[in-house]
Amino acid sequence: MELSTASDVLTVHGGTALSGEVRVRGAKNLVPKAMVAALLGHGTSVLHNVPQISDVRIVTGLLEAHGVSVTRGAPGPDGEPSDTLILDPASVEQASDTAVEAHAGTSRIPVLFCGPLLHRLGRAFIPDLGGCKIGDRPIDFHLDALRAFGAVVEKRPEGLLISAPERLRGTQIRLPYPSVGATEQVLLTAVLAEGVTELSNAATEPEIVDLIAVLQKMGAIISVHNGRVIRIIGVDQLGGFTHRAIPDRLETASWACAALATGGDIRVIGAAQGEMMTFLNVFRRIGGDFEVDDTPGEPSIRFWHSGGQMRALALETDVYPGLSTDWQQPLVVALTQAHGLSIIHETVYEQRLGFTDALNRMGAQIQLYRECLGGSACRFGQRNFMHSAVISGPTKLHGAELTIPDLRAGFSYLIAALAAQGTSTVHGISLIRRGYEDFEAKLSALGADVELGLGA
Numbered sequence: 001m002e003l004s005t006a007s008d009v010l011t012v013h014g015g016t017a018l019s020g021e022v023r024v025r026g027a028k029n030l031v032p033k034a035m036v037a038a039l040l041g042h043g044t045s046v047l048h049n050v051p052q053i054s055d056v057r058i059v060t061g062l063l064e065a066h067g068v069s070v071t072r073g074a075p076g077p078d079g080e081p082s083d084t085l086i087l088d089p090a091s092v093e094q095a096s097d098t099a100v101e102a103h104a105g106t107s108r109i110p111v112l113f114c115g116p117l118l119h120r121l122g123r124a125f126i127p128d129l130g131g132c133k134i135g136d137r138p139i140d141f142h143l144d145a146l147r148a149f150g151a152v153v154e155k156r157p158e159g160l161l162i163s164a165p166e167r168l169r170g171t172q173i174r175l176p177y178p179s180v181g182a183t184e185q186v187l188l189t190a191v192l193a194e195g196v197t198e199l200s201n202a203a204t205e206p207e208i209v210d211l212i213a214v215l216q217k218m219g220a221i222i223s224v225h226n227g228r229v230i231r232i233i234g235v236d237q238l239g240g241f242t243h244r245a246i247p248d249r250l251e252t253a254s255w256a257c258a259a260l261a262t263g264g265d266i267r268v269i270g271a272a273q274g275e276m277m278t279f280l281n282v283f284r285r286i287g288g289d290f291e292v293d294d295t296p297g298e299p300s301i302r303f304w305h306s307g308g309q310m311r312a313l314a315l316e317t318d319v320y321p322g323l324s325t326d327w328q329q330p331l332v333v334a335l336t337q338a339h340g341l342s343i344i345h346e347t348v349y350e351q352r353l354g355f356t357d358a359l360n361r362m363g364a365q366i367q368l369y370r371e372c373l374g375g376s377a378c379r380f381g382q383r384n385f386m387h388s389a390v391i392s393g394p395t396k397l398h399g400a401e402l403t404i405p406d407l408r409a410g411f412s413y414l415i416a417a418l419a420a421q422g423t424s425t426v427h428g429i430s431l432i433r434r435g436y437e438d439f440e441a442k443l444s445a446l447g448a449d450v451e452l453g454l455g456a
């Protein structure tokens with residue numbers, strides 16, 4: 001068992017139905033990328049609805065190392081911190097490699113600095129990436145795309161050195177798989193490249209569409225066509241933007257699953273229906289109830305479990321508009337309470353079901369398989385990865401000592417601990433801070449019996 005500091009442990013006394021309201025802000029998978037986009041502009045950018053999560057702090061540090069000024073708006077009348085960031089790239093400069101290396105292993109975002117830095121400075125040093133350890137997560141599509149634009153990529157022991165001997169040129173790129181990050185890499189590079197770029201087999205997640213909206217506000221010309229094709233006409237200069245980030249659909253689903261698994265009732269303020277439709281269908285089929293409130297400026301979705309038997313289901317994760325892989329882990333916890341056999345086929349990451357071992361220690365019955373269960377064959381079927389699961393339910397969960405392996409699994413462990421009888425000690429909660437703002441306070445406000453540290 002790893003030793004962790006008191007602030008990195010949460011003691012959870014389970015068995016309470018969570019009830020009340022929580023607020024979600026801008027999407028973790030959009031906000032840091034919009035911040036990187038600000039590097040491309042010659043004016044100041046203003047980003048609203050920014051959550052206080054560690055991925056935002058990491059990108060702030062990287063931008064500051066490159067001379068971008070990042071400031072928060074003034075606090076509200078009640079002293080509440082502003083959720084607006086003001087980004088001024090007027091004095092962009094080459095950061096020292098040491099300053100960049102300090103961010104090694106922290107998140108996936110540093111690789112998206114390539115295009116903006118190549119356009120502004122002709123050189124980008126990219127440290128080793130972090131992010132959730134849920135598969136191999138190579139960046140070969142990113143590097144192939146950068147080379148196609150005319151960049152030169154050198155692998156160094158401490159990271160990647162990428163240079164642009166001359167202005168990058170628009171190009172034709174076909175991604176082997178609709179990768180979110182590689183699509184964003186192409187967008188952030190193509191907007192200032194000379195000529196036209198055509199990207200096929202692109203990802204079209206809502207966060208990508210929102211990034212396109214940001215870039216269009218800056219002066220970019222980007223069109224999305226049928227069949228996963230994105231066309232970008234490069235321009236010579238971009239300005240700043242003012243934008244409100246789309247709500248975090250992944251955090252929203254996590255709270256929905258917490259309501260379902262604990263038999264509770266949670267209104268998620270700030271959540272919008274549009275990006276949640278695939279999840280909402282699954283939620284309803286499992287036996288959850290929800291109600292959408294479209295009040296302009298203050299939308300919300302209320303999720304609850306009205307007490308009937310939850311139903312088992314066969315699910316497969318996929319690229320958008322399929323079921324997001326980041327919804328899978330909280331849904332697995334909810335499905336431990338469903339009657340019958342549920343099947344999960346994880347097709348986006350080859351190693352995203354390992355977290356189920358800990359759920360089995362809590363009393364769940366989840367069996368992993370190498371085969372593609374439940375329908376279509378995926379990239380992992382022939383490669384010996386445990387990427388399908390069969391969940392038998394319902395099972396009573398009991399408290400346990402848990403160590404968080406990644407962001408979504410971490411929040412899912414909290415849901416399981418809250419649904420369980422008895423006390424759980426959850427180590428490594430700082431990983432959850434990557435994507436869930438102020439989650440301990442939100443849990444307490446919903447009536448959860450949780451305390452920071454090892455408990456009394």
Ligand SMILES: CC(=O)N[C@H]1[C@@H](OP(=O)(O)OP(=O)(O)OC[C@H]2O[C@@H](n3ccc(=O)[nH]c3=O)[C@H](O)[C@@H]2O)O[C@H](CO)[C@@H](O)[C@@H]1O
Pocket residue numbers: 028029030108109135136137138139140141142143177178179180181182203205324325326348349350
């Ligand atoms: C910060 C962020 O936005 N993270 C999200 C982003 O991650 P991220 O952008 O890293 O995920 P990708 O969509 O790129 O990865 C999807 C698949 O493509 C593979 N791949 C990707 C790039 C590459 O160069 N080579 C390659 O083989 C990956 O190993 C994975 O199997 O999209 C994922 C899929 O929706 C989400 O789970 C993550 O929450």
Ligand SMILES: C=C(OP(=O)(O)O)C(=O)O
Pocket residue numbers: 028107108130131132133250326407408435
């Ligand atoms: C996998 C995730 O994030 P990242 O890509 O930042 O590791 C996630 O948000 O669930």
